Amino acid sequence: MVNPVHIVSIGLAAAFLMSLAGKRQQNILAYFLMIAVGAMSFISLQWLMEIYSGGAGREVFTAGFKPPFAINLRMTMDEAVLTSIINIFGLFSIIYLFDTFKKANNHLLSIFIIYLMGLNVMVMTRDLFNLFVFLEIVAIATAGMMIMSSDKKGISAGFKFLIASSVISGLLLLGTLFGYTYTGTLNIDMMQALPLIKGGAVALFLIVVALVLETKPFPANGWALDLYTSANHGVGAMLSVLSAPAIMFVVYKMLPVIPQDWQLVISFFGIITFAASNYLAIRQENIRRMLGYSSVAQGGLLLATVGLADYLGGSFYFVALGFLLTNLFAKAGLFWLGGIVNSDNMNKWGILRKKPVLLLLFGIFAAALAGLPPFPAFFAKWELVMQLGAGEGWGWIAIMLIGSLFEIAFLFKWVGRVFKAENEENAPANFAMHKQIPALLLGAGIIAASYFFIDYLNFNLTFVLIPLLAIAAFFVIDYAPAFIKNILLIGALSFYGYMIYPELQGDIMKLVFAGIFLIGGVLTLFPGFSAKGARKGFYPFAAMTIFGLLMLVNPADNLTFFMGWELMALGSFILILRGKMAEKPAFRYMLFSAGGAYVMMAAFAMLNNISGAEFFGNINIPANTAGIIFALLAIAFMLKAAAIGLHIWLPGAYAEAEDDATPLVSGVLINSGVLGLVLLVTSFGPQTLFGYDILHIMGWIGAITAIGGNMLAIYEEDMKRLIAYSSVGAMGYIIFALAINTKLGLLIALYYTILHFIYKTMLFISAAGVMHRTKTRNMYEMGGLIKSMPLSFIVVLIGIITLAGMPPLAGFAGKWMFYNAIILKEWYIQGAMIFFSGIVAFLYLYKLISSVFLGQLKDNHRKVKEAPFYYIIPQLILVMAIMVLSVQPQWLMQPLSTIIPASFAGEALQWDGNLATLSTGYWNAFTIMSVVMAMFGILFLWLVYHSRKAQKVKQFNIVFAAEKPFRPETTHVSYNIFAAYKKALGWMVTPLATRFWERLSDIFTAIADKFRTWYTGNGQTYALHLLIYAFILYIAISGGKLL
């Protein structure tokens, strides 16, 4: 084993040698540097291996004396991991900065290795004064790298950094020396007995405040932000992923000396830094500064974790490593990609689309940083929140989750820009191989880290690991033609269904939702067969969406459910983002998804205290014991199901997604919200919150959602938005039915879920076919398509009859049960609202079919053909399903009835063959179908008979009045067809919710904009911030009692 002290000696020797080099040796110096850092890496890695395989660490006593007479360095697991990270990342950095190093003079290389060496000693040393010395060395080296590698902006930032670090190190020096005076030692381990009376406490406080200030806490971190903003990308990456963790480790080392209550204060300040920095980042346009804010935020999260080390106990390493590795790989990766793109302007980042691998890397880094699965930060965040929940740290959880939401906000605004920004030719990007390869290595690193985390957590093979592998596989084969990938994905899903069937058999509820997700997934993929080319980036995310959904079906614990939920959200975000005009709607979708997800996470943390990690769908919570959990989960699920007020993401997201992706993200995906709600009402009894019956409130929300969604639909001219709003209405029915909370209510909800899935998927695929042919979404630009697209017409007709709940189709069964359930429940006002919304639905359904298929054919659509074959197949399958359900509804409803828990109130539907009976009445689907078909047949024959003599007229055999329309759409009969209703009822669709959320977002960004002016750019102000912060921390820690 090489003595760890040689990391220091190699670093020093190399630095001296390089500074002696003349011009002649200049071009080999970079290689020399690499060898030296390689040797340092070797030493630390060797210790890592040794200790990992059970070997002992090493205590190095310098100068042959034991402490306190000499400095000692320590090499245990912690130090081995950190020094390995430092040295290996240093090695990668050399590769990344190779062109800079080749051009630079030898001093930069010396400074670089001194910087690395300094970090190593910071990690290893156990001596406080030694720590001070090496902090200073690192600071000087940082300033040196800044002055030699950055542009003019960087010079002034470096000077501000020096001012700040002078102040901080002054505090540290003072604290160290006072500490020495009171304890007689500089050795950290021997200092543990620091008496907290008077001077001792002040000494300790000075040390602590200096270290905390070094972690760049909000708001005393302007100097750090300026440094990040102007540092060379390679240097910025090192500051973020090496300097920051090293200082965190120093704080960790000091923990035994710091009293418990101080630790909590520090930790809380860390959480504040996390939330506030992420918040201020939302207004950033400059990428490097945004990354700076993000780095500071991640630092805050790490500091919070370190401060909670004692509290977290056994979970500490898991959480800390999760955040550390994510920061290491993802943050550095983003910095390095920044160097490749070579611009701080978000709009120039579209250049990444030219390099799919880099684009994928960017996505991985952003998702990992945002704490999305399957990356380490996701699991770390989950564990941290659960642990905080166990100690009832609700305030902490709230701050952390709000901060995470802001993090999602700026990261995904950026992701959206990268996917959508115009590509300019004169972008300054630098795709040098030596820059790309290190970035790729980081990508590999984060994937490897994710693998270890997932492996450690022992997930279920069938329901978690195989889906994850399948998703990964579709990323690998993304170069293949779309046709092949389509077959593979359909095949994979089918096979997966076959695989999981035995495990789900007998559990109707799971079968129903697995069926919806699987069948829906497969059917909505069919139109993809008519896509040309490779359709890069579609299949991995389609797979992620569908497999994510499937993870929701049979999760072992809440974590698995949450992971599926997040995967599905991420996958569908990208699917939506692929649409042409989708940047803003996709962003909005992501924000709402993330908001809902974090609400859910908080609820799970609370649930964790009641029932542990066990999946909430498998437990029984007694009535009126968990109102707040119930309410939070209900909000999260209703957000996905687009209950009114939380629905504003939906129309844009569904309408702007690619036409053939819409059925998947709408008809199929929306059922995840329903699944959650169903599980919620079945596993929780009725709950109250502040004395109010939550189900009763949900009933009102459902009723208002039904009316609101349908009202919004009738004024739409956009075909997709119309169908999208109708989904809001349908969700209103389902939420209402669940809120009824009787046997019949639950049955309606389940039945309606399946029905809605069938007809909505059908309608959206049909609409996709029409839009594929007509190249427009505006219904007033269509018309008369009945002859050219008869199959699509029939499908839409069947769809809307079902939707409207008219006999004889399956929708009527739902309506009939609804009437009965409402009468039995005696919710008359809400019931009236539900029925009123049913009438409203007729209006938009009429508009849909009449303006698209009836009326005059447009001149430019005369050659339009029927929708492509692959669009028709899934529609016909779904039509068949509706037909079967219409005649034999008991085939579905009887199995569904078996799911309903006996504890549910109310009477159950009785079946006798086709005859359904309740105390309020009976109904026979088969008879109704027969009667209606007979009536239809007679009328049809009569019509055929009567119109046999009718003269056929060609479409353009009409003389129009010579009137030039002001706008072309106004000539379409169904344009603004419901103007009269709009005058009467238009107030009902005032976009209150949209206005509310937009105003809220404006307020938040405006405040962020105001607050970031705190960072004036003046180095002296920043120094003053440090002193003020020290004072505030002093008050917080001591409550003014220390002196």
Place this chain on the structure above:
Amino acid sequence: MEQYLTLQNIGIATGFALILIGLYGGLTNKNILRIIVSFTIFNSGLNIVIVALAYLKGRVAPIIDDTTGLDNLSQKFVDPVPQALVLTAIVIGLGVTGVMLAYALKMYQNKQTLNINDFKETKW
């Protein structure tokens, strides 16, 4: 009163006064060179405090000779460690001052001014 006027207390008081003067100067002066000078004053103050802390009245330098004998040395000597440390601290302070001056030079070359208010390219 007399008892507080020990050499040690005078040293500490002077040191802290210099620290505060240095900080005040560093925060209020606009000229970068003056700021740097202020920080060296700040550092000197720190160093004086360190030395003063280690000074114990009536004790001698930690060198064993005929006058000290070999018994009870730790009672006779002042603590040498802070004085050794102060040397290191001085060297580091010099290093930092050097780097700051290098920055001052660069900043002046870039903008022909030494007013710190003119260097706010990065903010918000």
